[in-house]
Amino acid sequence: MTACLRLAALVLLSVPALASAKVIWKGDFETGNTSQWTRSQSVANSRLQVVTDVVREGRYALKATVRHGDDPIGASGNRNELLFISEEKPGSTYFYKWSTMFPSNYPISDGWQVFTQWHQEGCCGSPPLEFFVRGDTIHMRVGGADGPIPWTTPLARGTWHDFVLQVKWSSNPKVGFVQLWHNGKLVLPKKMGATQFGSEKNYMKLGLYRQDTIRPEASVYHDGFVMATDQADVIPPATPTPAPAPQTPTTETPTTETPTTETPTTETPTTETPTTETPAPQTPTTETPPVITVPTLPGTGTPGAGVVNDDNLANAGAGCSATGSGGTPFLAATALLALTTLLGRRRQLARARASQR
Known part of the structure; x- marks a missing residue:
């Protein structure tokens, strides 16, 4: 062995x-x-x-x-x-x-x-x-x-x-x-x-x-x-090149593209209803003339106060004379003067009170 x-x-x-x-x-x-x-x-x-x-x-x-x-x-x-x-x-x-x-x-x-x-x-x-x-x-x-x-x-x-x-x-x-x-x-x-x-x-x-x-x-x-x-x-044998592996041909299934049907959009025209603005009825404002109370003047025996309005003032102006019935303009002026004086005193009094505070 x-x-x-x-x-x-x-x-x-x-x-x-x-x-x-x-x-x-x-x-x-x-x-x-x-x-x-x-x-x-x-x-x-x-x-x-x-x-x-x-x-x-x-x-x-x-x-x-x-x-x-x-x-x-x-x-x-x-x-x-x-x-x-x-x-x-x-x-x-x-x-x-x-x-x-x-x-x-x-x-x-x-x-x-x-x-x-x-x-x-x-x-x-x-x-x-x-x-x-x-x-x-x-x-x-x-x-x-x-x-x-x-x-x-x-x-x-x-x-x-x-x-x-x-x-x-x-x-x-x-x-x-x-x-x-x-x-x-x-x-x-x-x-x-x-x-x-x-x-x-x-x-x-x-x-x-x-x-x-x-x-x-x-x-x-x-x-x-x-x-x-x-x-x-002296000449090394050539290395045989390996045969490429058989490749199975890839069958590509063609993709069928379904065409997209676009439904046209129908635009309904908007009907604009014109707005009718009904103007509100305007009630005419009736300006009531200020009522001035005139105190009875002594010695006349006639209540000089009465009610004085634009019509009275107009009438007074129209009948401006030296007769007994034409004293109305004088009385109106006197009353206005008295009212102005009264208002002035009230303003002075208000100012005085305000200054004291």
Whole structure:
């Protein structure tokens, strides 16, 4: 029983190793240096710097710089490159993934400028597979200097170019092929062609190698290099988009609006009955003339008081004479004088009483 458990534990421990065996090699600079690569061809360490300010993934990337006259191996052109001795055998198939960015100030030149290549083990000549810039265009060439260029794209400085390349290595043009994805899209379906020279094995070179007539200094950035045997290790399978749940169409019952019939309001005109004001009969006020009582005057024997009214006064006026019967006006004046005197005395008496209070 114990032996069985130990065997099961060994199997479980070996599973991650088997799963990661599809990735043959990484040159993504996540070590913080260039130790993942076999060696370099450069005139100074400053020409191949591992940097952190411009990266595509992770924390580190490579900045390769070339100045006019940089010739570390005494060959044609100027260069500063890293090498990995991959030694792909004829008939083998691999996937390669990496990203390259040309800064916005990258010089435009009619001369060739190689930034990634698979070089033959032999001495000289153009490699069987290379990516290079000429003018403002990126080219991929297969089969050496006279080989076809099956794919190009605009240089597009200041942005990352993501490459995934599948290669079947063979010197037989009917066996070997290339297939390329650029920025996540398949831009070159399987293209047959010779990817090796005879029996010579290849090795990878990454950096910048350019025609020696180009004078301006130039830099290029590389990041995330992976070599694998399985496409899933360089192109993660796309997560399928879940199908949207079927939606039951909602049937909207049209709302029938019953038109409201407005009954016109008939306004009954108000007939105003004119108010007839019957004037109240006014009873003429008959002013009764004041009755003045005249005391009997002594010596006349005739009651001079009698009743005096307007008619009497009128008659008195009419019969004003010196006869015995014409004493009436005199008596009236005498009576008025007496009345005035009496009223005056009463007023004086009232004032005197008021002052005493």
